[in-house]
Amino acid sequence: MAEHPAYPVGLRLAGRRVVVIGGGQVAQRRLPALIAAGADVLLVSPSATPSVDAMAETGEIRWERRRYEDGDLAGAWYALIATRDREANDLASAEAERNRVWCVRADDAEAATAWTPATGRVEGVTVAVLSGNDPRRSAAVRDAVVEGLRDGSLTAARTRTPGVSLVGGGPGDPDLITVRGRRLLAEADVVIADRLGPRDLLDELPPHVEVIDAAKIPYGRFMAQEAINNALIEHAKAGKAVVRLKGGDPYVFGRGMEELQALAEAGIPCTVVPGISSSISVPGAAGIPVTHRGVAHEFTVVSGHVGPDDPRSLVDWASLAKLTGTLVILMGVDKIGLIAEALVRHGRPSDTPVAVVQEGTTATQRRVDATLATVGERVRAEEIRPPAVIVIGAVVAVNAPKA
Structure with missing residues (x-):
C-alpha cells in the first residue's frame, strides 16, 4: 500500500x-x-x-x-x-x-x-497538501500556497465583482495590514491611497494598477472628500475593483462611513476591511499598554484636530479630565498645549505623564515623554510633527524609558 x-x-x-x-x-x-x-x-x-x-x-x-x-x-x-x-x-x-x-x-x-492533510483556507478555497509520511513538508508547502494566495503573489483565476473595498491599512508598518486587506490590494485595478496608509505596499502593486494619491485631490478639505467619493464611484462604475487604502481603521477618524454612504447612494457594492488602529498599536509599539492591571481599567480615544475652546469641538473635556484611565489623542499635535491646559483646568493633575509617539511602527518612530504641564513646550522644542499619537495617563510610566 x-x-x-x-x-x-x-x-x-x-x-x-x-x-x-x-x-x-x-x-x-x-x-x-x-x-x-x-x-x-x-x-x-x-x-x-x-x-x-x-x-x-x-x-x-x-x-x-x-x-x-x-x-x-x-x-x-x-x-x-x-x-x-x-x-x-x-x-x-x-x-x-x-x-x-x-x-x-x-x-x-x-x-x-x-x-x-495539512490544510489552510483562504476566502472559500481549501488548500490540502499530502506528502506521504513527511508532515513538515506538507505544512511547508501548505503555508507557501496559502501565503501566496493571501498576499497575491500566487494568483488564481476567480470571479470578481466590481466594487469598492475600504481597507484599513494599519498604523504605517506594511506588515501590520490585515491578511484580507493585503489580498484585496493584490487584486485591485485602482488604489486610492491616504498619506497615512502603508505606502511601502504601493511599490509592490503590478504596473497596470492605477494608484491615486488622495492627499493630492484639490479644492480644500470638504471638496477633497467629495472628490474622493466621486473617484470611488467613477472607477467602480467603470467595472474596476477599487481599493480605498486608509491609515489605521476606516471608521476611527477615517471618514469611512461617509465614503460608504456615498457608495450606497450610488448603488456601488462596498466591503469594509477593519484595520489596526494607531490608537492602540502605536502606544504598544512604543512600549505603552493603554490598559494595565491596577493602573488603568479603561482608555478613551479622542480626536484633537480642533481645540477645546473651538465651537466645532464635540469633546467633553471637563468629563475627560475627571477620568482616571488612559486618554489617547489622535491628530492633536498642534493643539496639545491647549488640550493639556484644558485637562489641568478641569482637574487632571498637572504632573500626569504624557508620551508623544511620532510615526509609530515605522523606521522613523520616536517617543517624547513629558507631563501635562510640560508637553506643549516639549512638542515645540522637539519639533514633533504629525502623524503622532499622544498618550496621557499613568500607563505612560509603566515602562517608561530610563532618563
Missing part, C-alpha cells in the same frame, strides 16, 4: 457521525476543523485537555468520559484515533476496518486508512 499515493478527497461531514478516540493535544488540534465542518462529533476518552473540555461544555461536541469500547464506531463516517494506548488504538483501528469507516491514526500512519 505504501507504494501507492493517497487518493485525495474532500469529506462532507455536516450532520454525520464522527468519533474521536482520545482527548489530548492531537484531538485539540483536529476538533475545531471537524466542528467547523458541521460534524456530529463524539469524543471517547477518560480525560481531555482544558480546551477540549471547553468544547464539550459549550455543546460543540459530545463527550463520553471512558476508554474505548468495541462498537464505539458503529454508524460513524469518519474516525480519529489519538490515544497513547497502542492496544486500544489497534482495536479501534480494526473495528474501523471491519465497518469500512475511514480512520486516521495519530500514532501509526501506515496502519491508518486515511491521512489528514
Whole structure:
C-alpha cells in the first residue's frame, strides 16, 4: 500500500457521525476543523485537555468520559484515533476496518486508512497538501500556497465583482495590514491611497494598477472628500475593483462611513476591511499598554484636530479630565498645549505623564515623554510633527524609558 499515493478527497461531514478516540493535544488540534465542518462529533476518552473540555461544555461536541469500547464506531463516517494506548488504538483501528469507516491514526500512519492533510483556507478555497509520511513538508508547502494566495503573489483565476473595498491599512508598518486587506490590494485595478496608509505596499502593486494619491485631490478639505467619493464611484462604475487604502481603521477618524454612504447612494457594492488602529498599536509599539492591571481599567480615544475652546469641538473635556484611565489623542499635535491646559483646568493633575509617539511602527518612530504641564513646550522644542499619537495617563510610566 505504501507504494501507492493517497487518493485525495474532500469529506462532507455536516450532520454525520464522527468519533474521536482520545482527548489530548492531537484531538485539540483536529476538533475545531471537524466542528467547523458541521460534524456530529463524539469524543471517547477518560480525560481531555482544558480546551477540549471547553468544547464539550459549550455543546460543540459530545463527550463520553471512558476508554474505548468495541462498537464505539458503529454508524460513524469518519474516525480519529489519538490515544497513547497502542492496544486500544489497534482495536479501534480494526473495528474501523471491519465497518469500512475511514480512520486516521495519530500514532501509526501506515496502519491508518486515511491521512489528514495539512490544510489552510483562504476566502472559500481549501488548500490540502499530502506528502506521504513527511508532515513538515506538507505544512511547508501548505503555508507557501496559502501565503501566496493571501498576499497575491500566487494568483488564481476567480470571479470578481466590481466594487469598492475600504481597507484599513494599519498604523504605517506594511506588515501590520490585515491578511484580507493585503489580498484585496493584490487584486485591485485602482488604489486610492491616504498619506497615512502603508505606502511601502504601493511599490509592490503590478504596473497596470492605477494608484491615486488622495492627499493630492484639490479644492480644500470638504471638496477633497467629495472628490474622493466621486473617484470611488467613477472607477467602480467603470467595472474596476477599487481599493480605498486608509491609515489605521476606516471608521476611527477615517471618514469611512461617509465614503460608504456615498457608495450606497450610488448603488456601488462596498466591503469594509477593519484595520489596526494607531490608537492602540502605536502606544504598544512604543512600549505603552493603554490598559494595565491596577493602573488603568479603561482608555478613551479622542480626536484633537480642533481645540477645546473651538465651537466645532464635540469633546467633553471637563468629563475627560475627571477620568482616571488612559486618554489617547489622535491628530492633536498642534493643539496639545491647549488640550493639556484644558485637562489641568478641569482637574487632571498637572504632573500626569504624557508620551508623544511620532510615526509609530515605522523606521522613523520616536517617543517624547513629558507631563501635562510640560508637553506643549516639549512638542515645540522637539519639533514633533504629525502623524503622532499622544498618550496621557499613568500607563505612560509603566515602562517608561530610563532618563
